[in-house]
Amino acid sequence: MHPSRFNPRPAARSRTPAATTSLILTATLALAACASLPPPTAQLAVSTAALAHASAAAGQTPPSADLALARDKLQRANQALADKDNLAAGRLAQQAQVDALVAESRGETQKARAAAQEVQAAGQALADELARKKP
Amino acid sequence: MTSRTQIQTGLQAPAGRSRRTLALATLAVAAAAVAGLTACSSLPQPNVRLEAARSQLRSAQADPQSMGLSGPELQNATAAMDAAESAQARGDDSDAVDHLAYLASQRTVLLQQAGQRRSAEAALAQAGGLRDQQRLAARTQEADSANRNAQASQRVAQSAQRVAEASQLDAQAARRQAGAAQVQAGDAEMRAQFLAQQLVALDARQTDRGMVVTIGDMLFNTDQAQLQAGGQRSLDKLASFLKAYPQRRALIEGFTDSTGSEAHNQALSARRADAVRSALVGAGVDAGRLSAAGLGETYPVAGNDNAGGRQMNRRVEILLSDDSGQIRGR
Numbered sequence: 208m209h210p211s212r213f214n215p216r217p218a219a220r221s222r223t224p225a226a227t228t229s230l231i232l233t234a235t236l237a238l239a240a241c242a243s244l245p246p247p248t249a250q251l252a253v254s255t256a257a258l259a260h261a262s263a264a265a266g267q268t269p270p271s272a273d274l275a276l277a278r279d280k281l282q283r284a285n286q287a288l289a290d291k292d293n294l295a296a297g298r299l300a301q302q303a304q305v306d307a308l309v310a311e312s313r314g315e316t317q318k319a320r321a322a323a324q325e326v327q328a329a330g331q332a333l334a335d336e337l338a339r340k341k342p
Numbered sequence: 343m344t345s346r347t348q349i350q351t352g353l354q355a356p357a358g359r360s361r362r363t364l365a366l367a368t369l370a371v372a373a374a375a376v377a378g379l380t381a382c383s384s385l386p387q388p389n390v391r392l393e394a395a396r397s398q399l400r401s402a403q404a405d406p407q408s409m410g411l412s413g414p415e416l417q418n419a420t421a422a423m424d425a426a427e428s429a430q431a432r433g434d435d436s437d438a439v440d441h442l443a444y445l446a447s448q449r450t451v452l453l454q455q456a457g458q459r460r461s462a463e464a465a466l467a468q469a470g471g472l473r474d475q476q477r478l479a480a481r482t483q484e485a486d487s488a489n490r491n492a493q494a495s496q497r498v499a500q501s502a503q504r505v506a507e508a509s510q511l512d513a514q515a516a517r518r519q520a521g522a523a524q525v526q527a528g529d530a531e532m533r534a535q536f537l538a539q540q541l542v543a544l545d546a547r548q549t550d551r552g553m554v555v556t557i558g559d560m561l562f563n564t565d566q567a568q569l570q571a572g573g574q575r576s577l578d579k580l581a582s583f584l585k586a587y588p589q590r591r592a593l594i595e596g597f598t599d600s601t602g603s604e605a606h607n608q609a610l611s612a613r614r615a616d617a618v619r620s621a622l623v624g625a626g627v628d629a630g631r632l633s634a635a636g637l638g639e640t641y642p643v644a645g646n647d648n649a650g651g652r653q654m655n656r657r658v659e660i661l662l663s664d665d666s667g668q669i670r671g672r
Contacts, residue, residue: 249642253643305449319463320462322466326466327469330469330472330476337483
């Protein structure tokens with residue numbers, strides 16, 4: 208179907224008007240196929256839940272760049288759904304979900320690191336105190 | 343999301359520039375004409391984002407901090423990477439490959455973050471243990487100085503020796519004993535630290551219903567409810583925890599992905615939850631403190647449209663109650 212796949216320089220072969228026409232035709236046919244995707248309501252539900260969870264975990268702290276990105280993508284996903292572009296809606300929702308997970312993960316890691324540093328500092332203070340007490 | 347990689351790759355060729363330029367312009371017009379539409383045709387081009395995701399995952403896999411994690415982060419990252427590579431090999435359009443490569447690189451970030459989190463939690467536990475040892479050493483120091491002051495204090499010397507020998511036991515056992523003793527002595531700070539160490543060892547995570555321990559899909563055989571060796575080890579730690587805190591209860595919930603009928607999944611998830619419950623009872627936990635339920639396909643934690651997400655949904659979750667034994671419903 209596409210012999211250019213096995214050509215080491217595929218760009219050289221497809222640059223003709225005939226190939227361009229067939230590209231448009233293929234794209235149009237494929238668009239019809241892609242438009243038949245069902246609306247990704249389940250994915251949107253998962254992404255919305257993931258974003259809510261990440262927002263709750265962030266609490267009062269100002270939203271991180273990852274969280275803002277997730278929120279923006281989810282909004283665009285809902286917009287794409289309204290525009291009947293189910294492929295874009297599904298992809299944006301999937302990306303919003305991982306972005307929310309990354310936002311939450313970064314927050315948790317920072318908390319764990321801060322806690323570790325705090326306990327280590329306290330341990331060091333205790334060690335110093337014990338060293339002073341040595342006869 | 344437009345396909346610029348096709349045009350970029352065309353510019354790398356050295357010969358026939360004028361005809362190539364005209365043809366490129368035609369292609370650009372065609373691409374613009376179908377802009378916003380996504381085609382499922384195959385024009386394989388090297389994908390920059392895919393290569394970046396690939397090398398990112400490789401360096402994460404080379405980092406010992408990220409490997410050896412007990413959670414699903416590594417699986418999710420490799421599954422996402424496989425999906426992106428398959429799309430590229432099939433010749434899917436670059437928008438599709440870009441999207442999958444983005445998901446893969448974010449999953450790799452999650453893997454790296456999880457590794458850093460485990461290291462921090464291990465450092466936390468270690469620092470806590472170090473403080474126990476320091477306090478133990480302090481008591482030993484005091485006993486030694488008392489011995490030096492009193493000439494015929496044989497008994498003090500003997501008890502100092504016993505304390506020193508006790509400090510040479512397995513560090514983990516010494517911390518547990520110190521922690522358990524402090525729990526009974528009512529030292530609130532030590533209790534909290536001991537609890538934190540236990541929860542870290544259990545790999546429990548905080549949710550809005552309480553602490554949850556997740557038994558992943560890989561610890562059961564496909565479509566079966568028999569617990570594998572790895573799952574048994576996790577449950578041993580959980581059983582120790584429940585025996586150390588007898589006032590706590592646990593709610594065991596089984597889940598499946600959406601493959602197959604709802605009735606089948608409901609039954610399978612219930613059998614898996616029961617298997618976990620039986621394992622805990624077998625390890626010595628009082629059966630009256632445990633309840634098990636199958637929730638089938640409900641409450642997925644990931645999309646069921648890909649293999650990685652489905653595996654995440656196949657799980658058993660153990661929700662730990664708070665100190666007073668209260669468990670919050672969904």
